[in-house]
Amino acid sequence: MAGLHKSDFPNPVINWIDTRLPVFTLMQKEYGTFPTPKNFNYFWNFGALAVVALMIMIVTGIFLAMNYTPNVTMAFDSVERIMRDVNYGWLIRYVHMNGASMFFIVVYIHIFRGLYYGSYKAPRELLWMIGVVLLLLMMATAFMGYVLPWGQMSYWGATVITNLFSAVPAVGPGIVTWLWGGFSVDNPTLNRFFSLHYLLPFVIVGVLFLHVAALHITGSNNPLGIEVKSPQDTLPFHPYYTVKDSVGVCVFLLIWAALVFFYPNYLGHVDNYTPANPLATPADVVPEWYFLPFYAILRSVPNKLGGVSMMFGSILVLFVLPWLDTSPVRSCRFRPIYRQLIWVLVVDVLLLGTVGAHPPEGIWVVIGRVCTSYYFLHFLVVLPFLGKLERPLPLPESISRPVIPRGGGPLPGAAPAKPMGKP
């Protein structure tokens, strides 16, 4: 395998580097000419948006860490100092704080896209599973980040979430003590959370690399859910999708900026501006909005181990989704029944989120239980059977057909030299 790469770049400096380390050829191949289905809608922006969010979170996080002190006596004040004294500290913190929400919104829509268009089905199962790993890593990162300001919600959130592990039979309490590094959430806990909160985003970057590598092996799915059949079905990634992604990025950044500048604390909880007090739990402990549906599932089960298992199970079920869904058709467009049921699932999850935001009393308990049951019913019962019962609509012959009604001539720039054909 040894040997220099034969580079086509005319620029002598780029050519020299590329001959020895073909990164330019790689970028050109994977992001320049990369053949991409030509019928993407804006749902296909969200992966790129998540990458942008991740990068902004890492950059703002690094600058926050320059002024943050991970010590129980100083953490809260160091955050207040960032808000009041550090130049633009308020801006950096609000971007980071609201960035977590923006990141989750984008990734939840990204997951919805996968569910709606069947992107998890063969051959993209591993790509999907790597995605679920990314989701779990994001959740761990966000949770530990929320502990760092050491406000009341930080402290009690950390207490409640770490105590989840006490539900594990026999070794549970030992695990919790180990997580804490003591007998309650305290300085050792804060120190390790800071260390891990700094580490995990870089782990996410590594796993993201695998996610994208897997994507570039299978190629992207598309709104029709049928495979690319000929070069006519594709466009080079650049400039078509670099530009389409840029449009999305602009809108995304505008919304993020609107949150930061006009409603910086809208998604947060006031109690986190009260310093942590290990002796008094706030009246209602709620997690950040993006954890609410899972929190609702936890509370819907009147049994400690049961609730914890269901909560983790609600995410783990996504790992086996490619095998639970038995329908050979990917896109919801051609699945008349599933197209309705997926909206039921969306409403179900939104309702769970609402339940999670309310104290577990009265009607909320009932709604929570119904929604939790439906959530699992959808994945474990509906999907396996529906694939067998549902009659899908006829699939189009190729991507080009429905896009260009009469057969379709080659589009400018779309792999012009290649002969068409080979179905």
Added chain:
Amino acid sequence: MADTVTVPPVGHVTEAPRRDLLKLVTVASAAIGAGAIAWPLIDSMNPSQDVLALSATEVDLTPIAEGSGITVLWRGKPIFVRHRTPEEIKSAEDVPLNQLIEPQPDSQRVKPGHTQWIIVIGICTHLGCVPLGNKPTDPRGEWGGWFCPCHGSQYDTSGRVRHGPAPLNLNLPPYAFETDTKIKIG
């Protein structure tokens, strides 16, 4: 604006410059945006408001005996406050300026009426060590002021550099006499 532009004939010829302009505008606005985002991040590494607020230090001069000095901390830096003997004052005032590496009369380095007090930032102008010489028992160098142990720079009783490698005199902090026996630095 529009009417000053000659409209070229429609056709493929116009495509390339139009595209170039679009690219240029896009890349330029992205660059401006990136710069606008970079600045708050860079500025956040400058001294923060609380650090700037900590910038004044008061020093009581009464305990400092003639011939010796003390070191106080101001903005994280050592400040030498030294009580000069009449001989030290005289030697500082009498040096011909052409013998100095950075010529500066002693009168510009002390406050009028308080010539016995020389107050300098105790950071060697070579590479930032703290010179010795506040205590009478310290090595003070050939010119009786301060001696830097790092690379051998020597300063006189006015804090002026007399022997390299340091290129400049010891810097003066901003300060004022609040009373005859009390100064406020910063």
